[in-house]
Amino acid sequence: MSHAVPKQGTNVPDEQDKLRFEMLVLPHLDAAFDLARWLLRDRADAEDAAQEAMLRSFRFFSGFHGGDARPWLLQIVRNTCYSRLEKTRRVKDTIEFDEESHALQSATPEAAAIAGDNRERLTLALESLPTRYREVIVLRELEGCSYKEIAAITSIPIGTVMSTLSRARRQLQIALTGSASARTAHEL
Secondary structure (H helix, E strand, O other), X not given: OOOOOOOOOOOOOOHHHHHHHHHHOHHHHHHHHHHHHHHHOOHHHHHHHHHHHHHHHHHOHHHOOOOOHHHHHHHHHHHHHHHHHHHHOOOOOXXXXXXXXXXXXXXXXXXXXXXHHHHHHHHHHHHHOOHHHHHHHHHHHHOOOOHHHXXXXXXXXXXXXXHHHXXXXXXXXXXXXXXXXXXXXXXX
């Protein structure tokens, strides 16, 4: 078996980098897809963006200088998603989230109905947020990133992360309580 020598100027990881990539980056594939899904609001686009981001991260893995690979990868995912959004200049309001595959097993049908309604309300409320607000909420609350990690991923100062997250939470609360008030008024 012969080993091909990469041409100068190409970014082909060597065997050691391939192993490091598998160990450090691949475990965060789900987080990459989740972030892409929330930013792009479309499952198929999110799959494409996550795959493109993984390929970019693999190709440029030699530029990763250690530390936590998760924020590094999520920054690549974020940039890929924003590039796609800029190219297409579109915003989809459809939600293609598979509730059945993410549903928790409930003890009773009533509990399942209530949980499903709450999930749907939260998903709709998150979808209604501006992209930047949705992004910081998803990174903090769903992906469990620290403020420092969010700052690194989004390339914004940590103080801006904190204030944006505060505004995002307020907007989310308004969206949730507003939809609950509207639903209650409609039921009356």
